[in-house]
Amino acid sequence: MALAARRHRSHQRFSYLALTPEETRAINAAYQKEIHKDQSDLIPLDSQAFITIATGLLKSERYTALMVLTGRRPAEIFLSAKFSLPEKKLPFIFDGQLKTRHAPGTSFAPYPIPVLAAKARSGRSG
Numbered sequence: 001m002a003l004a005a006r007r008h009r010s011h012q013r014f015s016y017l018a019l020t021p022e023e024t025r026a027i028n029a030a031y032q033k034e035i036h037k038d039q040s041d042l043i044p045l046d047s048q049a050f051i052t053i054a055t056g057l058l059k060s061e062r063y064t065a066l067m068v069l070t071g072r073r074p075a076e077i078f079l080s081a082k083f084s085l086p087e088k089k090l091p092f093i094f095d096g097q098l099k100t101r102h103a104p105g106t107s108f109a110p111y112p113i114p115v116l117a118a119k120a121r122s123g124r125s126g
Helices: 021-040 047-057 064-070 074-080 118-122
Strands: 082-084 092-095 111-113
Touching: 047 064, 064 074
Parallel strands: none
Antiparallel strands: 082 092, 092 111
């Protein structure tokens, strides 16, 4: 696909390299088609087996189990995560979020997070 040599309203130095609206639509359509293809070719997951394996890993020094059961990022698990159990039977309290994207209303204060396995929720490892 050749870039259209045309003047752009902004008159910026490289504005002549701007894609035409038709080229932009074609690129976006191809991108959406590729995403649909990738998302249509998913591997089935036995969620109970997945959780059972992760729960078994709680006994080891592999922190993968915490990533699986809590959905936290690897960097959070390895660098900043602090989990605590509340007095009531609620999910873990998580402290150590690394990314908030500075969205309005976000903070770095600890907050409850859901956990996939009862063993992890109870704080037991076996």
